[in-house]
Amino acid sequence: xxxxxxxxxxxxxxxxxxxxxxxxxxxxxxxxxxxxxxxxxxxxxxxxxxxxxxxxxxxxxxxxxxxxxxxxxxxxxxxxxxxxxxxxxxxxxxxxxxxxxxxxxxxxxxxxxxxxxxxxxxxxxxxxxxxxxxxxxxxxxxxxxxxxxxxxxxxxxxxxxxxxxxxxxxxxxxxxxxxxxxxxxxxxxxxxxxxxxxxxxxxxxxxxxxxxxxxxxxxxxxxxxxxxxxxxxxxxxxxxxxxxxxxxxxxxxxxxxxxxxxxxxxxxxxxxxxxxxxxxxxxxxxxxxxxxxxxxxxxxxxxxxxxxxxxxxxxxxxxxxxxxxxxxxxxxxxxxxxxxxxxxxxxxxxxxxxxxxxxxxxxxxxxxxxxxxxxxxxxxxxxxxxxxxxxxxxxxxxxxxxxxxxxxxxxxxxxxxxxxxxxxxxxxxxxxxxxx
Numbered sequence: 495x496x497x498x499x500x501x502x503x504x505x506x507x508x509x510x511x512x513x514x515x516x517x518x519x520x521x522x523x524x525x526x527x528x529x530x531x532x533x534x535x536x537x538x539x540x541x542x543x544x545x546x547x548x549x550x551x552x553x554x555x556x557x558x559x560x561x562x563x564x565x566x567x568x569x570x571x572x573x574x575x576x577x578x579x580x581x582x583x584x585x586x587x588x589x590x591x592x593x594x595x596x597x598x599x600x601x602x603x604x605x606x607x608x609x610x611x612x613x614x615x616x617x618x619x620x621x622x623x624x625x626x627x628x629x630x631x632x633x634x635x636x637x638x639x640x641x642x643x644x645x646x647x648x649x650x651x652x653x654x655x656x657x658x659x660x661x662x663x664x665x666x667x668x669x670x671x672x673x674x675x676x677x678x679x680x681x682x683x684x685x686x687x688x689x690x691x692x693x694x695x696x697x698x699x700x701x702x703x704x705x706x707x708x709x710x711x712x713x714x715x716x717x718x719x720x721x722x723x724x725x726x727x728x729x730x731x732x733x734x735x736x737x738x739x740x741x742x743x744x745x746x747x748x749x750x751x752x753x754x755x756x757x758x759x760x761x762x763x764x765x766x767x768x769x770x771x772x773x774x775x776x777x778x779x780x781x782x783x784x785x786x787x788x789x790x791x792x793x794x795x796x797x798x799x800x801x802x803x804x805x806x807x808x809x810x811x812x813x814x815x816x817x818x819x820x821x822x823x824x825x826x827x828x829x830x831x832x833x834x835x836x837x838x839x840x841x842x843x844x845x846x847x848x849x850x851x852x853x854x855x856x857x858x859x860x861x862x863x864x865x866x867x868x869x870x871x872x873x874x875x876x877x878x879x880x881x882x883x884x885x886x887x888x889x890x891x892x893x894x895x896x897x898x899x900x901x902x903x904x905x906x907x908x909x910x911x912x913x914x915x916x917x918x919x920x921x922x923x924x925x926x927x928x929x930x
Contacts, residue, residue, distance in 0.1 A: 525703075525714055530637045530722035534924045536710050537633045538626055547622040554615045561611045564604035567596045578781045585781025593773035600767040606759035613752035617745050623921070623928065624741035629709070630924060631915045634725065635908065636706040640718045642904040643699035646897055650692035653893040657685045660889060663875065664882060677882040684886050725907050728914035728923060730843035737835055740918035746824070746831040753824040757817040764810055766802035838916040842909045849909070853902045860895035863888060 528536070538544060575588035597604065661681040667673035703715030710716060737743055775793045803810055867888040873880035914920050921928060 525717050526712060527717045527719040528637070528706075528710070529718070529720040530634060530725065531924050533637050533706065533710060533716070533718075534630045534633050534920075535926065537629050538926055540711050541629050541709075543625050543629065544622070547618070547625045551615065551618040551622055554611070554618045558608065558611045558615055561604070561608045564597060564607065567594050569594045580781070583781075586779065587781050588778040590776045590778065591773065592775075593771065596770045598768045598770055601762045601765040603759060603762045603767065606755045606762060609755035610752050610759065613748050613755055617748035617752070620741045620744035620748055623918070624745065626926065626928060627741055627915055627918065627920050630920045630926070631911060633706070633709045634722070634911050634920070636702055636709060637718050637722050638725075638904050638907045638911065639702040640699065640706055640716070641722050642900065643695050643702055644718060645900045645904075647692060647695040647699050649893055649896050649900060650688060650695050653890065654685065654688045654692060656889055656893070657681070657688050657886070660885065661685050673882070680882060681886065684890070688890075723903060723907050725910040725914065725923070728910040728917075728919060730839045730846065730909075730913040730916075732836070732839055732917055734832075736917065737832055740835055740916070743828070743831045743835060746828040750821070750824040750828050753817070753821040757814070757821050760810070760814040760817040763803065764814070766800050769799050769801070770796070771799050772796040835916050839913055842912045842916070846906060846909050849902050849906050853899060853906075856895050856899045856902065860892060860899070863891040863895055867892060 569592075571590070571592040573588070573590055576586070577584050578587050579585075661684075664673050664677050664681040668675065668678040700715055703717065706718075707714060707716045738747065773795050775795075777791045777793075780791070867885070870880050870885040870888045874882060874885045911920075914923055920926075
């Protein structure tokens, strides 16, 4: 009798907890809802990391303008004053100087500086796309997990209802003496176990809803209102050429171009620079001893200059060697990035094939479990030849097969997301407009 009362207390406490979770679920129904596409677009529109990358790219575009300025005349002017000497005579002078310098030929120094800055700009542009892809992938992954646990929670609740029906039948039979006390206790325990499982899924659902909310700039959990399995349309097929548009590989290629430009620039620095350098000097005050120009206060000059480094302690050669080593490193980085992308795609493709086969097995398992449940129920209730344990196991097998299918469907969505992200197709898939 004492055991009977204990089980009753446990059942009552668990039922209260279960219905309190149901009330919590109803409050969640009042929260903001979203879909996969809307969630990604919302996150991309507001996320500060994207704005930071956009500002960085804009700054680099001005660096290209700075490099291109080397093609144009460099004009400077100023006021100078001081003492000049001629033999044993000195005198104070003051003048206004206006000078210019136009590079005529420098063996590619300015060209390679511009190419280097353009490569950096391409790198930042690819990094912007990679940030967008990372945020899109993180948001989409959260949406998939929210949908997974929403679906698992719903299936677990259906399992509770189904087991409660069996529990009610057993209790009626027990009251009439047609079932044993162990059958009654066993049915009660299974119901409480299924309620505990439901609470676990509810907790996980709320955790992922909160994570999704933080990515969307919301203050409370966000409910996913639509199955995100549309992401499964993304395939893992690829061509070597198509991978060049993947941001990760595009960054490596941009760094490779920068390394090549720097290597060429370091080689050009060993060669002369030819420039045209005119200047105008207007004396406000000439030294008293300088009478060569008479009353003329303005001097003009124009020079054709050829400048080149002769010896800097080996610094120029060391710089060239370092640039060549950087170029080799960049080449290897490109190959490594390409290999990493291919590895992700091949692995995801193999997993998708396995999951497709597993899903078909689970569908058959669910159907056979339903047939078994119906037979066991008839044998238990009408013939009394089947133990309750078999009936409970068969009932739970049905819902376990459903839960396994839910996990497989969402795992396939995650793999589709992984393939789309690896191929750089998320922006196209979600129709994102990228503002650089």
